[in-house]
Amino acid sequence: MIPFDYRRATDAEAAVDLVHGHPGATFLGGGTNLVDRMKLGVSEPEMLVDVSRLPYDTVEPLPGGGVRIGSAVPNSDLAAHPLIREQYPVLSQALLAGASGQLRNLATTGGNLLQRTRCVYFQDVTTPCNKREPGSGCSARGGYTRQHAILGASQACVATHPSDMAVALAMLDATVQVQGPDGSRKIPVAELHRLPGDEPERDTVLGQADLITAVDLPELAMATRSTYRKVRDRASYAFALVSVAAALDVADGTVRQARIAFGGLAHKPWRAARAEETLRGAPATEEAFRAAAEAELAEATPLADNAFKVPMSRNTLVSVLRDLA
Amino acid sequence: MEAEIALTVDGTRRSLSVDTRTTVLDALREHLGATSPKKGCDHGQCGACTVLVDGRRVTTCLSLAVAHDGAEITTAEGMADGRELHPMQRSFLDHDGFQCGYCTPGQVCSAVGMLAEAEAGWPSAVTDDLTAPVELDEAEIRERMSGNLCRCGAYSNIVAAIRENVR
Incomplete structure (x- = not known):
């Protein structure tokens, strides 16, 4: 780890100013991913601006409906919050499916969104990686690809986004509140993360000095019966091979609206718009669920070690929708 | 720096000067002589370094000491x-609930923190009804303790030890 300067920000504007004026600076939240990357030599910030003590540590109902989650709220507190458990169970379940109890106590809402891929080649500085070192090549292509993307990947990068929480947030149409050098703005979570294209080093649309201050959940009646299912190589404490966040609004045996997002399949939480469209007005039957899954996965391009992800994703989605219907 | x-x-307040790169784990072990938290993987994956910080179980290997200025830490030794x-x-x-004992201080701290979480009503990934x-x-x-690895494989006895403390 290279030496770095440490500053504790007193408010969001000061934090943004500190990072904006310093190309080697970055924000520090709970540190569970950033400190790990620093130990691995994957990230080498010259200055850490600690935002974990800023007053963004509450979960509160919004006046017009919905809920505002402060970016410094730990993952464990968010998962356990009564508002989330009762109104957005998919979010509690997604959070609880990630990491371990100790890590959830440290990791923050903002940091969870901005954690970086666990692609083994990205994390190994001795191997080429376009995300870590643009232009150096992709070691995953032709390498070990069990965990990698089957949707939306590029020649340059086949990494997946590791967050469970972000998959639930994308399904819920959550919005991030961002404080940047030019003031504040809102970004839908579904548009926060990027597909890799030829710039895999950019995980999100945020600039270096953009600070996430909150995540807003819209009021959503159908979310009270939402769910998250994660498939992984062991029962607990592992990243997703595939995960599904879903909510279903069914009346008289017909799907009025479906909301679906996949995790573990792409460089970003994958909102399954095609499957949702296929299901609108369709009968709430296993055949329709299967057709929707197949519509979404039609353009899947598996790699050498992960062709299993196509049927696994389809079956997981069908199973989740069957349970929700 | x-x-x-x-x-x-x-329970004892200690002042120290640390390089900003120092983790809470290294501050405890190398600077303050508190050696019950153990360095296993040093990447947050094994849980051997678990202590209670302000009453919550955390992995100290991924926590920077400078970011935890003022924290109240309870190690297994201090319990x-x-x-x-x-x-x-x-x-x-x-x-x-152990063979070699290397993971035990982390297991004990994690178990005590986990019981407090359950007592506060926190659900887990295997809880069917999130509001019950x-x-x-x-x-x-087993789910709640999945962040603590035991290479000796004493899991069944660890579970039995923890169950005895469930109210």
Whole structure:
């Protein structure tokens, strides 16, 4: 780890100013991913601006409906919050499916969104990686690809986004509140993360000095019966091979609206718009669920070690929708 | 770069000067001589470095000391009351919840923190009803303790030790 300067920000504007004026600076939240990357030599910030003590540590109902989650709220507190458990169970379940109890106590809402891929080649500085070192090549292509993307990947990068929480947030149409050098703005979570294209080093649309201050959940009646299912190589404490966040609004045996997002399949939480469209007005039957899954996965391009992800994703989605219907 | 910080470790306030790169784990072990938290993987994956920080279980290997200035830390060593072991420590002995013992201080701290979380009503990934009171059966304990690895494989006895402390 290279030496770095440490500053504790007193408010969001000061934090943004500190990072904006310093190309080697970055924000520090709970540190569970950033400190790990620093130990691995994957990230080498010259200055850490600690935002974990800023007053963004509450979960509160919004006046017009919905809920505002402060970016410094730990993952464990968010998962356990009564508002989330009762109104957005998919979010509690997604959070609880990630990491371990100790890590959830440290990791923050903002940091969870901005954690970086666990692609083994990205994390190994001795191997080429376009995300870590643009232009150096992709070691995953032709390498070990069990965990990698089957949707939306590029020649340059086949990494997946590791967050469970972000998959639930994308399904819920959550919005991030961002404080940047030019003031504040809102970004839908579904548009926060990027597909890799030829710039895999950019995980999100945020600039270096953009600070996430909150995540807003819209009021959503159908979310009270939402769910998250994660498939992984062991029962607990592992990243997703595939995960599904879903909510279903069914009346008289017909799907009025479906909301679906996949995790573990792409460089970003994958909102399954095609499957949702296929299901609108369709009968709430296993055949329709299967057709929707197949519509979404039609353009899947598996790699050498992960062709299993196509049927696994389809079956997981069908199973989740069957349970929700 | 150096920073002046203070940590309260097992009830005693300690001031120290640390390089900003120092983790809480290294501050405890190398600077303050508190060696019950163990360095296993040093990447947050094994849980051997678990302590309670302000009452919550955390992995200290991924926590920067400078960011935890002012924290109150309880290590497994500090859980005992003089020569009187903490009930969780006693249960690990009674149930043979270890072989080599390297992961044990982290297991004990994690178990104590986990029981407090369950008592506060926090659900887990295997809780069916997110809003019902938590019942800590074996599946719940195993899920909630999945951040603590035991290379000796003493898991069944660790679960038994923890179950004895479930109210």
